[in-house]
Amino acid sequence: MNAAPLGVFDSGVGGISVLREIRRLLPREDLVYYADSGHCPYGGKTREQIQARAVAITEFLMARGAKLIVVACNTATIAAVEHLRATYPIPFVGMEPAVKPAVAQTRSGVVGVLATGAALAGDKFHKLVADHARDVRIITQPCPGLVEQVEAGLLDAPETRALVERYTAPLLQQGADVMVLGCTHYPFLRPLIQDVTGKGVSLIDTGAAVARQAQRLLEREGLASDAERVGCIEWHSSGDAAQLERLRPLLMGET
Template sequence: MSRDPLGVFDSGVGGLSVLREIRKLLPAESLIYYADSAHCPYGGKSSAQIRERACAITEQLLARGAKLIVVACNTATIAAVEHLRATYPISFVGIEPAIKPAVAQTRSGYVGVLATGAALAGEKFLRLTAQHGQNVQVITQPCPGLVEFVERGELDSPALRSLLWRYIEPLLKLRVDTLVLGCTHYPFLRPVIRELVGRHVAILDTGEAVARQTQRVLERENLLAPADAAGGFEWLSSGDAAQVAPVIARLLGA
């Protein structure tokens, strides 16, 4: 048992989609979230830049007593999680797009993936599609600009819908019936995406799966908080706190 906090970080506020699933599953855990808003988005950065930021954030979370760290960012997981595991003496839980379950449930044989360009170009993603996507068409769609809407807390607007449709329409024309949200920012856009794709397209993300994996690692290492612990939530950001605070409040419904 451990009352030490659980660390979670992302390039910005998108990883809160993962944190909210962890809170549901593990309400006794104290959580520290780090939004690297001053360096968001990670999608256009090199792997070396992302690793540098991931190490800097990890050291801040470790200084606050983090017992385990969740890398709640697909791009950072691809670029940095193995380096983090080799460098620091705690466990890290990463995230990857839901390719395997998408392949398992597609009926048309066409799976679409919305993600950042860096995530789609990463070796980890290429291995994932090679491993699970042999018998289906996995169609990738880089989505520059979507992260910035979520970072502003702009979850529905004509401009957002126009940009989303630009990315989604080609996938629908290719008979995609299963859509993977390959960036932790995108689940906050799920209501608008649902309207655009209709009811016949399944929408998948991995927030719940990451929460379950976090629970398994904590159990394995005997680090779960006592059941009677009060839990808690604290956030940090490299960006302007006055700008980040209302967005976090909106995304968490607080």
């Protein structure tokens, strides 16, 4: 199993922001990435629909030999990760918005959370806030349309900026000095969001923390690769494979 790959999936290309962190931390591991772009976005789907997609993709990744699967999607984690852990014999790593580090970092006592509506509505998110918010005010902001802009590769288009300005304005008006990027698509918009909010606002995502958790699980289970080489990445999409191929160098930061 040490030579088996890690599986990573998302509703689309957003999970590549997590894949980059895994690649940086675990360069010897082979990776299989599945972009469910044919069913993106997940934000407007029911829990049952998202869970069905997560099960189908998990079975695909396990057929490719995955020894561990990263659910690189906040919405899919909320809807499906507990079911996946109870159903399949391999470890799963999920996502959650970085509320805890945001609370520790804020100076104004106000934290904004940018996410999909489905992620913000889940019991898992409400428990996260209840456990960690303490005396900090958490303001949530659904961001319909941003996922689609990233899927199209429109990272700095005028329409994307207009959406970012619309969604960050209420958070800035209420004094948020930390904003949580609560969807794996949003780190690709970090330069644009930072330009809109100004450098006085800190932006936090959990990609690096998820990579560290994957590393811990691999080491704990004795599954880490001992290959003396850089691992390969295998790419799959339920949508337009040519679009994934066009976006891959941009999102991976490759030339």
